[in-house]
Amino acid sequence: MADILNEKYITFSRKYFPVPQDMAQMHAHKNHEIYFLVSGPRRYFIKDAVYDVSANDAVIIPRRELHRTVTNLPSECERCLIYFPDLYTADIRREIGDAAFEAFLRWGCFCFSRVSSTMFFMLANTEI
Numbered sequence: 001m002a003d004i005l006n007e008k009y010i011t012f013s014r015k016y017f018p019v020p021q022d023m024a025q026m027h028a029h030k031n032h033e034i035y036f037l038v039s040g041p042r043r044y045f046i047k048d049a050v051y052d053v054s055a056n057d058a059v060i061i062p063r064r065e066l067h068r069t070v071t072n073l074p075s076e077c078e079r080c081l082i083y084f085p086d087l088y089t090a091d092i093r094r095e096i097g098d099a100a101f102e103a104f105l106r107w108g109c110f111c112f113s114r115v116s117s118t119m120f121f122m123l124a125n126t127e128i
Helices: 090-096 098-107 117-124
Strands: 011-017 032-039 042-046 049-053 058-061 067-070 077-084 110-112
Touching (some): 090 098
Antiparallel strands (some): 011 077, 032 058, 032 077, 058 110
């Protein structure tokens, strides 16, 4: 996936997994990633931390941060991903401040519980 991401554009993907699947190894992307779990449970490994993610949770992962997901319960799942380059972080930096954004890059992720799926899909379909 990392090779097909364009450094100038926002990329959106949605995938349903009827059978539990684990990522074989840690990987990273050129762009920042927003991971939104539509259904099912997952376990997320980011840096040295482990997060149990449930339906309607979102995880934001900085560019070049090693991560992977695995099944924590035998269940189907569906997830959506948005990848975005640094080009689009100026507004985020302005809103939260440079110090908070730099902390995000150091920590390796932000996790949000029970995000509205309607809000997420509105974001994914917003024209830039």
